[in-house]
Amino acid sequence: MHIDLNRSGSKTLPHQISETLSQRISSGLLQQGVRLPSVRSLAITLNVSQVTVSKAYDMLEKRGLIYCRQGKGCFVADPTHNRRQEEGCWQDLYDDYLPRAQLWRNFDVSEVKYPFHLAAIHSELLPLQDIGDTYASLVKEQPELMATYGNFQGDLELRNVMREHLKSRGISLTSSDLMITSGTQQGIDLVARTFVGPGDTVYLEAPSYTGAIDVFAGRGAEMIFVPTDSEGMRVDVLTKMCDQRPPKLIYTIPTFQNPSGVTMSITRRQRLLELARSYRCLIVEDDPFSDLYFHAPPPRAIKSMDPDGHVVYMKSFSKVLAPGCRIACVAAEGNILSRLIAAKSASDLGSPLLTQKAVLPFIAEKYDAYAAQLRITLRGRMEKAAKLLKLYAPPGVNYILPEGGLNLWLELPPSPDIASLHDLAEQESISFLPGDVCYSAETPSRHIRLCYSQMKESEMEEGLQRFLRVLGRFLQ
Structure with a gap:
């Protein structure tokens, strides 16, 4: 069983092992009744002492997440466990690199x-009928689209439309600064796989989006959660935290935050950007909901105030148009974007061209009236x-x-x-x-x-x- 351990981090090794296993249990990756690796074997695998593993298992047992039987081993807690589970299955013991999977669960x-x-x-x-009609028309009139790989960066015509969309919201970029992804979930994953490694410090709001936590956990990042109040992330607290643990990346949903619904004030957005500049780190600004305001429009995006390319901005369209289409726009500049495009090319060879063409007319001509x-x-x-x-x-x-x-x-x-x-x-x-x-x-x-x-x-x-x-x- 592979567990990324940060030996210079703020958490003890037993705590890191216990936390990772508890997350695997709660997200169903370790199912009830499954036997855990022996103390000795896990200690060898992780290059730690048997005492360290024993302490981790003790923590889990005290929380009721596992139970241990002398001579048989430790098992994920389940009153209905059976003999076959105690004997173990080769698949249960086959190593993986998933620390948690709450999004799936x-x-x-x-x-x-x-x-x-x-x-x-x-x-x-x-607007499923509108998009579906366009889809059907494209299949009938341009079937060759189904035989065509899309550009790794995304269809240029769609990027032109999204450029105008972002410009109307205060974000002035060129089409070359945009990339189309299969939803913002892919965008978050690409940023993490490109720029975050084991032990890197990632700051997030407390609470934060489950899918992002899963991704950063999978990279072995040390995630630190920053408290929030009615104005969003406490940037004053974050500043003090950064003195102890400089950030590699800051992830935020500043507008109608998921899950809390809180919106970050314009003052804190400015201070957060200043902080990223001072530490020369990235901000990932996830924006799924800013068009869904009930009264006055929310404060402008952090990206709109970013002249130096510290913000990777992600705008979801699939959530408000057609979730099955999986369309989002990622905005970044320079070598940051180039490396993200390289990562995407290795990930999927480009988002489906047919889907991009299907949503394009609606975003260009009807989106604003529909959103209203x-x-x-x-x-x-x-x-x-x-x-x-x-x-x-x-x-x-x-x-x-x-x-x-x-x-x-x-x-x-x-x-x-x-x-x-x-x-x-x-x-x-x-x-x-x-x-x-x-x-x-x-x-x-x-x-x-x-x-x-x-x-x-x-x-x-x-x-x-x-x-x-x-x-x-x-x-x-």
Whole structure:
């Protein structure tokens, strides 16, 4: 079993081993009943002492994540384990390099009737017919597109359209400064694989996007989470942290942050950019939701204030148009972008040209009018959800209504057993996203995320009332 250890980091080696194994257990990479490597074998693999591994296993056993039997070994906790699992399976012992996979574990579309866990927009609100018609027309009239590899950097015509889109939002770049990716998830992965290695310090907001945490964990980065308040990331706290651990990269979702919904103030955006300049590091500015504001437009993007190329800006289009199309734009300059394009060429040989051509006309001609109407609809959804929370949320449940985006971030009273709450909700065919997966540390979160845009409006209202009744019974 491979675990990246940072021997000069701030966390002890037993803590690093325990944390990685706990993340693998919680994300399902180590399934219940599976036997862990022996203390001796893991110590040899990781080049640490057996005492170090024993301490890590003790930490896990005290948390109830594993159990150990003298003479048989240690197993992932499961009261229904069987003899075959104790004897082990060769696949269970086959090494991999995945420290966690919460995105896979928690975002898979389940069979529940009320899927509040998924931050998405219901299909009836998306322009699927328009994009589908264009797709069908292209297949019929230009079938050669299906036989053509796309440019590694992305279709030039689409990049021209996206250049104008970004320019209208204060980001002035050339088409040569843009790259098309298969969603921002690929963009984050490309940045991490290109610029982040084992032991590099990556700063993120606390909480942060699960998919980004998975990616940085996979690179062996030392992730440090920066507290947030109503103005977003505490840049003053980050500055002090950087004195101790200089950053290689800072990842942020400054507008309608996922999962908290908080928006970073313009002052903090400016200070964050100044910090990146002083440390000569990159900021990854992830922007999936800035067009989904409910009242006034949000502060301008950090990238719009960046003359020196410290910001890699990522703009998702698939989330608000057609998630299955997987289209996003990455904006960067100079040698930073060149290296990202090189990484992308090795990753996928270029995004599908047919898909790029299919979304192009809508983004060029209809996107702004569509986004304006979508904002009105989503605001109505959020306000209905807010009324239900006001009426039915149990005492001690706190939340701040977002100014845009898709999610509500609820804080529960102290010491909640969110895993048990999740099981109760599933019995009512309801899902939600546990806050634990939005951190990498072992400290349990008291938060849960609910998305109010994934279902039809009537289903959202019915499902939210049901969930709040479940929550009320749970907190009694």
